[in-house]
Amino acid sequence: MPGSAPGTTESDRQVSEIIFEGVTKRFGDVTAVDDLDLRVEHEEFMVLLGPSGCGKTTVLRMVAGLDSITSGTLRIGDRVVNDVEAKHRNVSMVFQSYALYPHLSVFKNIESPLIPRDMTVEGEATPRRLHPHERAERVRAIAETLGLSELLQRKPVALSGGQRQRVALARAIVSRPAAFLMDEPLSNLDAKLRAQTRVELADLHKRLATTFLYVTHDQVEAMTMADRLAILDRGRLQQVGTPRDVYDRPRNLFVARFIGSPPMNAVPATIRIDLGEPWADTGAGRIRLPLLTAALADGASVVIGVRPEDVHRDAGTIDATVRAVEWLGPERHVMCDVAGTTVTIREAAEKRDPQPGERITVGCDPQHVHVFDAQTTERLE
Amino acid sequence: MGTDAPLAPWKRSAWYVLLSALSVVVLFPIYMTLVRALSTPASYFRAGQPLHPVDIQWNIFATAFSRGDLSAKLTTSAVVTAVIVGAQLATSILAAYAFTFLEFPFRRTLFALFMATLMLPIEVTLIPNVETMRSLGWFNSYAGLTAPFLATAFGTFLLRQGFLGIPRDLRDASTLDGFGHVGFLRRVAIPVTRPVIASFAVISFLTAWNQYTWPRAVTTQSNWETVQIGLHSLAAATVDKGNIALAAALIAALPVLALLIFLQRHLIRGLTAGAVKG
Amino acid sequence: MNTRRVRESLWAAALLLPSLAVFVAFFFYPLYRLVVLGLHQQNRFGTTNRYVGLSQFRDVLTGDEFRSGLWITVQFVLLTVPLGLVLGILLAVAANRRLRGIKIFHTIFASTVASSVAVTSVIFLMLINPQIGYFGDVPFFSLSNPHTALRGVALSSVWENLGLTFIIVLAALQAIPDEINEAAVLDGYGPLRKLWKITLPLISPSLMFLTVVLVIFGFQAFGQIDIITGGGPAGATQTVVYKIFNSQQPIAQGRGAVMAVGLFGVTFLVSLAQLALLERRVHYGN
Numbered sequence: 011m012p013g014s015a016p017g018t019t020e021s022d023r024q025v026s027e028i029i030f031e032g033v034t035k036r037f038g039d040v041t042a043v044d045d046l047d048l049r050v051e052h053e054e055f056m057v058l059l060g061p062s063g064c065g066k067t068t069v070l071r072m073v074a075g076l077d078s079i080t081s082g083t084l085r086i087g088d089r090v091v092n093d094v095e096a097k098h099r100n101v102s103m104v105f106q107s108y109a110l111y112p113h114l115s116v117f118k119n120i121e122s123p124l125i126p127r128d129m130t131v132e133g134e135a136t137p138r139r140l141h142p143h144e145r146a147e148r149v150r151a152i153a154e155t156l157g158l159s160e161l162l163q164r165k166p167v168a169l170s171g172g173q174r175q176r177v178a179l180a181r182a183i184v185s186r187p188a189a190f191l192m193d194e195p196l197s198n199l200d201a202k203l204r205a206q207t208r209v210e211l212a213d214l215h216k217r218l219a220t221t222f223l224y225v226t227h228d229q230v231e232a233m234t235m236a237d238r239l240a241i242l243d244r245g246r247l248q249q250v251g252t253p254r255d256v257y258d259r260p261r262n263l264f265v266a267r268f269i270g271s272p273p274m275n276a277v278p279a280t281i282r283i284d285l286g287e288p289w290a291d292t293g294a295g296r297i298r299l300p301l302l303t304a305a306l307a308d309g310a311s312v313v314i315g316v317r318p319e320d321v322h323r324d325a326g327t328i329d330a331t332v333r334a335v336e337w338l339g340p341e342r343h344v345m346c347d348v349a350g351t352t353v354t355i356r357e358a359a360e361k362r363d364p365q366p367g368e369r370i371t372v373g374c375d376p377q378h379v380h381v382f383d384a385q386t387t388e389r390l391e
Numbered sequence: 392m393g394t395d396a397p398l399a400p401w402k403r404s405a406w407y408v409l410l411s412a413l414s415v416v417v418l419f420p421i422y423m424t425l426v427r428a429l430s431t432p433a434s435y436f437r438a439g440q441p442l443h444p445v446d447i448q449w450n451i452f453a454t455a456f457s458r459g460d461l462s463a464k465l466t467t468s469a470v471v472t473a474v475i476v477g478a479q480l481a482t483s484i485l486a487a488y489a490f491t492f493l494e495f496p497f498r499r500t501l502f503a504l505f506m507a508t509l510m511l512p513i514e515v516t517l518i519p520n521v522e523t524m525r526s527l528g529w530f531n532s533y534a535g536l537t538a539p540f541l542a543t544a545f546g547t548f549l550l551r552q553g554f555l556g557i558p559r560d561l562r563d564a565s566t567l568d569g570f571g572h573v574g575f576l577r578r579v580a581i582p583v584t585r586p587v588i589a590s591f592a593v594i595s596f597l598t599a600w601n602q603y604t605w606p607r608a609v610t611t612q613s614n615w616e617t618v619q620i621g622l623h624s625l626a627a628a629t630v631d632k633g634n635i636a637l638a639a640a641l642i643a644a645l646p647v648l649a650l651l652i653f654l655q656r657h658l659i660r661g662l663t664a665g666a667v668k669g
Numbered sequence: 670m671n672t673r674r675v676r677e678s679l680w681a682a683a684l685l686l687p688s689l690a691v692f693v694a695f696f697f698y699p700l701y702r703l704v705v706l707g708l709h710q711q712n713r714f715g716t717t718n719r720y721v722g723l724s725q726f727r728d729v730l731t732g733d734e735f736r737s738g739l740w741i742t743v744q745f746v747l748l749t750v751p752l753g754l755v756l757g758i759l760l761a762v763a764a765n766r767r768l769r770g771i772k773i774f775h776t777i778f779a780s781t782v783a784s785s786v787a788v789t790s791v792i793f794l795m796l797i798n799p800q801i802g803y804f805g806d807v808p809f810f811s812l813s814n815p816h817t818a819l820r821g822v823a824l825s826s827v828w829e830n831l832g833l834t835f836i837i838v839l840a841a842l843q844a845i846p847d848e849i850n851e852a853a854v855l856d857g858y859g860p861l862r863k864l865w866k867i868t869l870p871l872i873s874p875s876l877m878f879l880t881v882v883l884v885i886f887g888f889q890a891f892g893q894i895d896i897i898t899g900g901g902p903a904g905a906t907q908t909v910v911y912k913i914f915n916s917q918q919p920i921a922q923g924r925g926a927v928m929a930v931g932l933f934g935v936t937f938l939v940s941l942a943q944l945a946l947l948e949r950r951v952h953y954g955n
Contacts, residue, residue: 078673093672097569101567103567109561109564111561122565123567125569126569181568413760413774417778417781418777420792420796420828421780423792423803427795483688486684486685489684494674495674504692514910515932516699517914517917518913518916518917519698519926520695521917539695542688542690544688600785603892604889607892607895608914619786622896626790626794630800633795633801636791640787640792643787644783647785651776651783662782663837
């Protein structure tokens with residue numbers, strides 16, 4: 011189908027939600043994924059974000075069918091796929107290392123998924139195996155779209171990192187899957203290429219109009235590319251939401267500190283109700299809290315979270331001592347000590363830099379204060 | 392390699408002299424074989440057994456062929472070797488695949504069992520195996536000559552090493568492409584480990600072609616002898632002349648010599664697997 | 670998930686079956702059969718089969734037949750292995766240098782690996798045969814003297830093993846990083862001291878491997894005896910395998926089987942002992 015974007019023929023308009031119901035994965039004694047409930051919407055770009063070992067790659071592999079599911083139900087579309095073989099799940103994957111066949115040409119690498127599969131052919135009712143020339147046609151079309159036409163006869167060893175990545179993408183796209191799975195595809199690229207490819211991938215997502223399930227540990231990638239993010243830590247889902255949701259209303263301390271750079275400040279404090287108004291007492295001063303709710307009891311131990319850009323100097327209610335200053339050009343980071351905890355302030359680099367040892371006061375707008383229970387680290391509203 | 396430091400010219404020459412002297416010693420038996428094979432025995436003795444050929448008979452090789460029935464024996468050796476190499480490749484690849492890529496109960500025990508067979512050479516199990524051949528009526532037959540060698544744990548070991556070197560990702564990519572075990576084996580596992588497979592094939596060929604004890608035990612008719620056994624018969628029959636048997640020996644060594652010269656790399660890789668680290 | 674496991678196990682069974690069938694038929698079953706044969710005694714025609722129990726094991730293993738065969742085999746191993754190792758190391762050390770045309774020497778030194786037992790034996794038969802051999806009248810390894818015949822056979826084996834030994838030692842030498850050699854030279858090591866204190870320890874794992882392999886080859890010696898001496902003169906070169914080979918008639922099978930078990934046991938124990946002893950002296954660097 012020359013001219014049309016790949017993957018958009020009507021027969022491929024497949025229902026491609028991915029639904030996890032209580033999905034758990036155990037390797038022997040180790041629980042890699044613990045009771046995951048998540049719904050990835052049709053055509054959504056969902057990012058699984060978390061530190062190394064949080065289980066995000068395991069989740070991806072379970073969707074792919076590379077790892078079995080210990081308990082729970084996994085659906086793709088309306089089918090339960092727990093016991094369905096990878097081949098029949100109609101998903102494709104871009105691996106972190108690209109996993110290109112080293113002994114095959116670019117052409118043969120891209121062609122690979124078309125060989126054992128039945129594909130729908132225009133004008134025919136039932137999907138069937140493609141003839142070699144039909145496969146060649148589709149390979150060339152994809153190669154054209156991704157700028158690989160000149161490289162079709164080369165072997166992977168003769169390609170640059172960026173080119174290999176595009177071959178991996180081409181191979182994933184050519185089989186017109188219901189969902190694309192991506193395992194940290196940008197991590198092997200240098201910074202400049204990474205930024206460029208981020209844009210290209212987001213663009214690809216729109217053109218293909220297919221579900222993307224994308225795994226990364228890099229929160230910048232996650233925030234810029236995702237329709238929604240799912241943040242995982244040690245096998246458990248911490249929060250699901252749009253980048254904005256997750257940034258403005260983190261559900262617990264882990265999410266709060268994982269998203270945002272420099273990370274949100276976390277200062278231990280005690281709740282004091284004074285004349286019906288809630289305050290958080292840090293030991294070096296108090297901040298007013300936005301509202302009083304049932305969750306805020308007098309004397310409760312909490313952790314106060316304020317993002318570095320929301321902290322301001324010299325108008326505050328809390329005493330602090332400057333420890334270090336990092337100047338970054340248009341802005342600077344001021345690290346100071348508040349009752350034993352380091353607080354980072356992100357401000358415009360105007361006037362003179364504060365000096366280490368200087369005593370300052372800091373404060374912030376109550377609207378920008380996040381309160382977390384000291385025990386459970388959950389957000390308190 | 393040794394250091395690349397510049398060598399004084401006299402030192403360089405000294406090494407060449409030493410290496411040449413050692414070569415002479417190593418090659419001496421082969422040289423003398425050629426000399427004796429080409430010489431007419433009577434003339435050679437009359438001349439006092441010199442170090443050069445006497446009264447050269449170029450047709451000695453043809454004579455060896457006919458006297459020792461070499462074309463038949465070479466054929467027998469060729470068939471036996473081909474069957475053994477083919478069978479060992481097949482069984483070893485399949486077994487190595489199972490041990491590398493499949494999970495099944497008692498995998499470790501079975502692998503240990505496989506490796507245990509390496510401790511049981513045919514010399515030890517000779518009597519019962521010959522007994523088996525006798526009762527099956529497999530004396531003087533291709534079946535008898537090849538049966539115990541259709542599989543080898545050495546091959547399983549070597550090929551498993553090769554398969555273990557295939558990155559996990561390639562296996563996963565193949566699965567997602569939609570290929571099962573057969574597809575992965577054919578399209579990825581075998582092509583990517585071609586060097587190891589070639590090395591094993593070379594070793595397998597070498598061992599099968601050169602075998603002595605087993606063929607000696609299961610052939611009683613001269614028309615079923617492999618070329619190695621044929622050498623024994625020929626040497627015993629013509630020990631007073633010597634040139635015929637020696638010519639036959641040279642002929643028998645040719646295929647493996649060719650292997651050494653053209654496939655040296657594979658041969659060396661196969662021999663050093665497990666012996667040398669790095 | 671269970672079906673996946675079952676499926677894989679079935680695949681595994683199918684893939685392992687061919688090899689396993691061969692191993693059971695020609696390795697494990699014979700091992701069992703050897704024990705059974707060893708416990709019985711047949712008559713000349715194999716028509717009677719009497720159970721004699723472990724007494725046959727005791728008689729044969731302590732008897733002259735086995736012990737003389739074992740002694741001859743041990744002598745053979747002692748004649749072939751140390752000499753073979755030293756020569757192989759010599760060749761490899763000499764050839765491990767950057768000279769133009771060194772590859773030719775490599776091929777020459779490795780060439781004996783192309784020679785089979787039969788070919789080597791025929792070559793040496795014609796070389797040291799008392800009647801027509803070029804060295805036929807050398808008393809040191811004369812084939813007509815029962816005291817020296819084994820040396821003649823050993824000579825042929827030493828030559829035959831040169832190629833293999835050379836290849837493996839050379840590969841091991843080449844695996845030594847250049848920096849170590851250079852450091853030794855800079856430290857002032859002379860060539861012999863370097864060989865003894867640096868090179869040999871670094872290739873000791875390969876040397877150990879080679880020793881075990883060559884000893885096993887020695888214990889299995891048959892073809893060279895068969896062709897060069899036929900077991901003579903006066904049975905002076907009858908190794909254990911040679912005796913086993915000649916014990917295939919029904920009447921001799923019981924004793925032959927016991928000798929085979931004895932040979933297996935000895936080879937196994939010797940290999941274990943070697944691994945244990947040499948393991949301590951082997952240096953696993955890097």
